[in-house]
Amino acid sequence: MSRLRIFLGAVFVLTLISLGLSVTFTIMDLRESTLEVRIAKDDIAWPAHQIEVEAFQTLATVLRIRENPAILPDLDLRYALLLSRTDLFKHGEFLDAMYQLPKSHQLLQGIIRQAEGLEPVIKSALEGDSGSLDTLEASLESLLENAHQLTLQINNDKIEQIVVNRKRLSSVFLSTEILLSVLALLSLLGFVFLYLMIERAEKNRAEAEFHRRRAEANSEAKSRFLSNMSHELRTPLNAIMGFTQLIRMEGENLSREHLDNVVEIYNASEHLLSLINDILDLSKIESGQLGISMEPCSVMTVIDECFKLVNRLAYEKNISLHAPVTRFDYLLEADHTRLKQVLTNLLTNAIKYNRKDGWVKVELRRRERDNRLRIEIIDNGIGIRKHDQSKVFQPFERLADDVTIEGTGIGLALCQQLVMLMGGEIGFKSTDGEGSRFWVDFQVREVLAPENNDRKNLAIEPAPDAKTLLYIDDNQTNLKLLEQYMSSFPGLRLITAADADKGLEVAAQTLPDIILLDLNMPRITGYEVYRRLKSQPYLADTPIIVVTANINAQIEAESLGIQFDQILMKPLDLKELEHVLESALGGVTAGPAYL
Amino acid sequence: MPRTIYSHIWLLLLLLVTSVPVISAPLDSPAGRVILTVSGNITNTNSGDAAELDLTMLDSLPQFSVTTTTPWYDGQRKFTGPLARDLMTLLGASGEQMKAMALNDYSITIPVEDFEKFNVVLATRIDGKTISVREKGPIFVIYPFDDHTELVSETYYQRCIWQLDRLVF
Numbered sequence: 205m206s207r208l209r210i211f212l213g214a215v216f217v218l219t220l221i222s223l224g225l226s227v228t229f230t231i232m233d234l235r236e237s238t239l240e241v242r243i244a245k246d247d248i249a250w251p252a253h254q255i256e257v258e259a260f261q262t263l264a265t266v267l268r269i270r271e272n273p274a275i276l277p278d279l280d281l282r283y284a285l286l287l288s289r290t291d292l293f294k295h296g297e298f299l300d301a302m303y304q305l306p307k308s309h310q311l312l313q314g315i316i317r318q319a320e321g322l323e324p325v326i327k328s329a330l331e332g333d334s335g336s337l338d339t340l341e342a343s344l345e346s347l348l349e350n351a352h353q354l355t356l357q358i359n360n361d362k363i364e365q366i367v368v369n370r371k372r373l374s375s376v377f378l379s380t381e382i383l384l385s386v387l388a389l390l391s392l393l394g395f396v397f398l399y400l401m402i403e404r405a406e407k408n409r410a411e412a413e414f415h416r417r418r419a420e421a422n423s424e425a426k427s428r429f430l431s432n433m434s435h436e437l438r439t440p441l442n443a444i445m446g447f448t449q450l451i452r453m454e455g456e457n458l459s460r461e462h463l464d465n466v467v468e469i470y471n472a473s474e475h476l477l478s479l480i481n482d483i484l485d486l487s488k489i490e491s492g493q494l495g496i497s498m499e500p501c502s503v504m505t506v507i508d509e510c511f512k513l514v515n516r517l518a519y520e521k522n523i524s525l526h527a528p529v530t531r532f533d534y535l536l537e538a539d540h541t542r543l544k545q546v547l548t549n550l551l552t553n554a555i556k557y558n559r560k561d562g563w564v565k566v567e568l569r570r571r572e573r574d575n576r577l578r579i580e581i582i583d584n585g586i587g588i589r590k591h592d593q594s595k596v597f598q599p600f601e602r603l604a605d606d607v608t609i610e611g612t613g614i615g616l617a618l619c620q621q622l623v624m625l626m627g628g629e630i631g632f633k634s635t636d637g638e639g640s641r642f643w644v645d646f647q648v649r650e651v652l653a654p655e656n657n658d659r660k661n662l663a664i665e666p667a668p669d670a671k672t673l674l675y676i677d678d679n680q681t682n683l684k685l686l687e688q689y690m691s692s693f694p695g696l697r698l699i700t701a702a703d704a705d706k707g708l709e710v711a712a713q714t715l716p717d718i719i720l721l722d723l724n725m726p727r728i729t730g731y732e733v734y735r736r737l738k739s740q741p742y743l744a745d746t747p748i749i750v751v752t753a754n755i756n757a758q759i760e761a762e763s764l765g766i767q768f769d770q771i772l773m774k775p776l777d778l779k780e781l782e783h784v785l786e787s788a789l790g791g792v793t794a795g796p797a798y799l
Numbered sequence: 800m801p802r803t804i805y806s807h808i809w810l811l812l813l814l815l816v817t818s819v820p821v822i823s824a825p826l827d828s829p830a831g832r833v834i835l836t837v838s839g840n841i842t843n844t845n846s847g848d849a850a851e852l853d854l855t856m857l858d859s860l861p862q863f864s865v866t867t868t869t870p871w872y873d874g875q876r877k878f879t880g881p882l883a884r885d886l887m888t889l890l891g892a893s894g895e896q897m898k899a900m901a902l903n904d905y906s907i908t909i910p911v912e913d914f915e916k917f918n919v920v921l922a923t924r925i926d927g928k929t930i931s932v933r934e935k936g937p938i939f940v941i942y943p944f945d946d947h948t949e950l951v952s953e954t955y956y957q958r959c960i961w962q963l964d965r966l967v968f
Contacts, residue, residue: 242870246953258903284932285903288962291933297870 438753442775526565558585676707842891
């Protein structure tokens with residue numbers, strides 16, 4: 205279709221060009237023939253007539269000589285003049301012009317012969333032979349008659365030529381006019397075509413603009429939806445997981461069976477939470493809203509943290525985990541949290557899709573050439589079938605037939621997106637039934653020598669006195685949950701406030717050591733409460749831990765000019781909370797023992 | 800006082816120098832056959848109010864050759880003779896127009912400025928040979944057509960009068 209269009213366009217343009225050229229050439233030809241300087245062609249009648257005049261003058265001279273023989277020498281000059289007139293047609297342009305008038309030319313040839321033939325008679329007449337004058341007179345009369353005929357003939361020829369020329373010119377004009385009309389018509393067609401094309405392009409542009417705006421609106425709606433979803437899904441999950449943890453902590457009152465059920469509820473909730481997180485992350489990546497904060501990450505620290513997270517799973521599945529054997533550490537160009545997320549995902553997969561008594565090991569290899577580090581997660585599990593390998597990174601593709609293995613098929617797709625966002629690369633090699641080898645590559649910022657590699661242990665000092673914790677949240681369930689949880693920390697005294705106003709009031713009165721603040725409250729938002737708390741002189745240095753289900757909380761806070769000390773995502777992971785409290789307060793005594 | 804006199808003398812000398820052509824030696828009488836008669840507004844005469852010239856007198860003027868194509872001949876021909884402006888100087892001729900007449904009384908008026916702008920030759924010879932009456936002699940007025948394309952037009956071809964024998968300023 206487009207090839208045909210190009211061909212037709214080319215034919216059209218070539219036609220226009222050739223038409224234009226032929227018009228130009230016709231006009232040039234016409235110009236040349238009109239402007240040519242040719243005195244002979246234009247003015248042939250005058251010199252031809254001069255022959256008649258000179259013949260007449262010569263005859264007159266002969267007649268005058270008869271009356272006055274003294275002027276006989278004049279005859280010589282007259283004859284020379286006559287011959288000069290006939291000679292004119294023997295060279296140059298006059299000869300050429302005469303060739304174009306065949307009848308006149310023939311007549312002229314006779315006249316030239318006749319004039320030149322007079323020479324002997326003229327000579328004898330000049331020598332005084334009076335008889336020659338008679339012959340001369342007769343000859344000149346005949347010559348005069350012929351010259352007169354020539355004058356008339358040339359006049360006729362000229363008129364004929366003018367008519368022929370006019371006909372030729374009119375046909376040239378006619379053909380030029382036709383050519384010009386066709387050219388004009390084609391140009392008009394070209395303009396119409398161009399107009400239509402421009403109109404269509406404009407329409408396409410407007411349509412594209414409309415689609416773009418709609419996509420923007422959709423994207424905005426999606427982002428709003430995600431933000432709401434995250435809140436709406438996480439709040440009930442928060443309750444479920446929190447209370448399940450509480451029930452487990454009071455496990456001694458439950459039967460073994462009930463305790464197992466509670467553990468199942470907790471595990472299922474945890475899984476649901478990670479699924480929600482994954483789906484939200486993937487959606488955010490797709491809409492380009494996932495922020496990545498690149499910083500130097502210690503690869504050994506990240507791996508260490510990942511191992512802590514997957515340890516329990518590995519233990520349950522009876523899989524042995526092997527950390528990289530190396531004396532070096534590497535600082536990578538990556539986002540610490542996201543790198544941890546990726547490696548945890550890969551490790552979880554390696555553990556889940558493994559065999560009984562299998563192993564998972566992590567290896568590090570640095571490429572000197574481009575200074576990149578490859579982190580490999582190797583397992584000797586079930587592997588990936590060859591024809592499934594192309595689908596590994598596609599979202600919602602689950603390759604394992606084993607339905608007992610949990611998963612949405614979103615993990616690896618998310619990993620790939622995250623790695624790409626961090627400027628890394630991800631790939632794998634796998635043999636069905638023998639195991640898999642997944643790897644990620646990242647740019648190395650710095651190689652840490654072994655002596656710098658000793659990580660300091662955090663010194664935990666027992667608190668000299670009980671610390672005060674203020675919890676501001678309008679959700680009664682959450683307040684109750686934390687009250688119950690905190691009751692097992694003798695070193696902490698919990699004060700709760702069920703709305704923002706009360707929270708601000710209590711904070712000013714009690715000057716707590718640490719504040720837990722829910723962001724989503726009616727009337728006064730958590731952001732505003734945060735700002736007001738921080739603006740009070742006695743509270744300015746008090747650490748505030750923001751608790752929220754809104755995954756965009758940090759971004760929204762930044763847009764309001766607020767920098768949170770610390771954020772804990774809902775549903776609250778009590779262990780994480782304990783850890784945060786510990787670091788903020790320098791140790792919380794007598795934490796409870798739970799799984 | 801003397802300075803004024805000197806300056807007047809200088810002025811006088813200057814006048815003399817610039818008017819030398821006008822008051823040149825009186826014109827000789829023609830020894831041979833007269834081929835050109837000049838009359839009208841001229842100061843140097845030898846026959847009443849007119850100046851009669853033979854071929855020798857014309858040859859005594861600086862000779863100039865123009866090689867050019869013309870409508871009357873095939874290819875280029877070499878036309879030789881005095882320049883029209885030199886003849887005017889010789890005869891002390893002045894005026895804006897010159898009437899040129901041929902043996903058969905054909906005549907044409909030529910603007911004198913042509914002679915300043917172009918090397919217009921009063922040709923007495925074609926390719927080195929004198930021109931007979933039959934060959935359009937004795938004098939053929941020729942413009943240098945090949946040197947100036949603007950001359951190629953009917954206007955200047957018409958001014959190329961042949962069988963010239965009289966001039967009137």
